[in-house]
Amino acid sequence: MKSLANKNILLGVTGGIAAYKSAEIVRHLKKSGASVRVVMTRSAEEFITPLTLQALSGNRVSTELLDAEAEAAMGHIELAKWADGILIAPATANTIARLSSGRGDDLLSTVTLAFDGPISVAPAMNQAMWRDERTQENLKKLIDQDFGICGPGSGEQACGDVGLGRMLEPIDILDMFSLSFNEGTLSGKKILITAGPTQEPIDPVRFITNRSSGKMGYSLVEAALESGANVTLISGPVNIEPPSNCNFVSIKTAEEMYEAVMHHISGMDVYIGTAAVSDYSPAKASDSKIKKDGSSSPMVLELKENQDILKSVSELEQRPYVVGFAAETNDLIKNAEKKLSNKNLDLIIANDVSNKDIGFDSDDNEVTLITEKEKHLIERQNKRKVSKKIIDFISGRINDQNN
Numbered sequence: 533m534k535s536l537a538n539k540n541i542l543l544g545v546t547g548g549i550a551a552y553k554s555a556e557i558v559r560h561l562k563k564s565g566a567s568v569r570v571v572m573t574r575s576a577e578e579f580i581t582p583l584t585l586q587a588l589s590g591n592r593v594s595t596e597l598l599d600a601e602a603e604a605a606m607g608h609i610e611l612a613k614w615a616d617g618i619l620i621a622p623a624t625a626n627t628i629a630r631l632s633s634g635r636g637d638d639l640l641s642t643v644t645l646a647f648d649g650p651i652s653v654a655p656a657m658n659q660a661m662w663r664d665e666r667t668q669e670n671l672k673k674l675i676d677q678d679f680g681i682c683g684p685g686s687g688e689q690a691c692g693d694v695g696l697g698r699m700l701e702p703i704d705i706l707d708m709f710s711l712s713f714n715e716g717t718l719s720g721k722k723i724l725i726t727a728g729p730t731q732e733p734i735d736p737v738r739f740i741t742n743r744s745s746g747k748m749g750y751s752l753v754e755a756a757l758e759s760g761a762n763v764t765l766i767s768g769p770v771n772i773e774p775p776s777n778c779n780f781v782s783i784k785t786a787e788e789m790y791e792a793v794m795h796h797i798s799g800m801d802v803y804i805g806t807a808a809v810s811d812y813s814p815a816k817a818s819d820s821k822i823k824k825d826g827s828s829s830p831m832v833l834e835l836k837e838n839q840d841i842l843k844s845v846s847e848l849e850q851r852p853y854v855v856g857f858a859a860e861t862n863d864l865i866k867n868a869e870k871k872l873s874n875k876n877l878d879l880i881i882a883n884d885v886s887n888k889d890i891g892f893d894s895d896d897n898e899v900t901l902i903t904e905k906e907k908h909l910i911e912r913q914n915k916r917k918v919s920k921k922i923i924d925f926i927s928g929r930i931n932d933q934n935n
């Protein structure tokens with residue numbers, strides 16, 4: 533739990549029988565070097581006294597939202613600003629329901645609304661309440677909003693029932709919670725990502741392009757930046773603003789993308805080719821607008837094959853970890869495996885573009901990560917989450933390579 537040292541942790545305690553264990557959580561947090569402030573709900577006070585948690589945390593425990601004296605000392609906004617992370621343990625079914633609907637009717641829920649950082653909850657409730665569809669729906673909402681969920685565990689419950697719903701042991705909760713503060717897994721790594729479509733001019737007003745929106749590539753850029761990487765983005769024309777903290781290179785044609793990639797590739801640790809690079813471009817773009825000739829005979833456009841950028845990168849002598857995408861409409865896995873070996877890639881991300889709900893221009897994606905040794909499905913979810921999982925997978929592999 534090294535990552536909790538010097539962190540300001542706000543512990544929320546809600547009204548479940550497991551509240552007595554929050555004393556131990558405070559003790560562990562202090563031992564690992566964190567500063568701790570505790571916010572209790574009114575019903576939590578029925579299970580453990582604020583005085584106990586005040587003595588252990590060394591700070592006054594906050595309980596009321598509308599308490600002039602407490603607000604003058606450290607009000608809900610100051611508490612939210614002070615905290616680096618919030619852990620709610622135990623988290624009752626009621627608290628989970630209130631958090632999932634964004635309520636702000638007591639101090640704890642208000643602080644979580646005002647807080648912008650990692651929040652984890654450690655559910656604790658009767659097994660039937662845990663299994664209830666409404667609780668599960670509320671939980672799903674929290675997961676979608678990036679809350680960490682620690683547990684619950686299973687076993688005998690205070691009421692005599694046996695099943696899932698027991699709060700995990702404090703040390704296990706803190707092990708999970710501390711993962712929120714891990715240093716970026718790609719700190720110090722350099723990543724080059726291509727994204728978007730290319731445009732291949734036919735004449736000054738027309739071009740060949742494709743349906744790529746750039747969403748997947750740009751969300752990978754965000755995820756890589758969040759993991760601490762130094763990111764260069766080489767992008768075709770899209771309607772998304774590039775993040776200000778990446779090195780952005782704008783291109784239009786496949787040839788320009790090839791040149792830009794070759795220019796920036798040296799020293800990169802990872803190359804991810806998400807761009808939908810046009811395989812062909814007109815053999816010669818006309819200098820002036822092509823006119824109809826009135827003969828009604830078919831117009832023939834001669835195309836030349838473009839360089840395969842991904843393959844060129846994987847053939848470099850000093851090559852980075854090379855990741856490609858396989859956007860396929862049929863035989864997804866077979867075609868992706870073929871590409872993995874033909875292009876000599878470390879990883880290929882297979883993406884079914886025949887399904888309109890995922891892939892091109894959609895906000896969601898479902899992909900299979902394929903390496904020589906393994907296959908790993910990332911089920912349908914928004915591209916931001918898919919990207920985070922892809923980046924985590926890549927950082928796991930390159931960190932393994934370096935060890």
Ligand code: C5P
Nearest residue numbers: 805806807809838839840841842856857
């Ligand atoms: O062979 P195919 O074009 O389907 O392969 C897709 C993968 O190859 C993608 O990662 C894409 O970015 C990359 N690619 C490339 N240069 C090309 C064509 C595709 O880098 N000319």
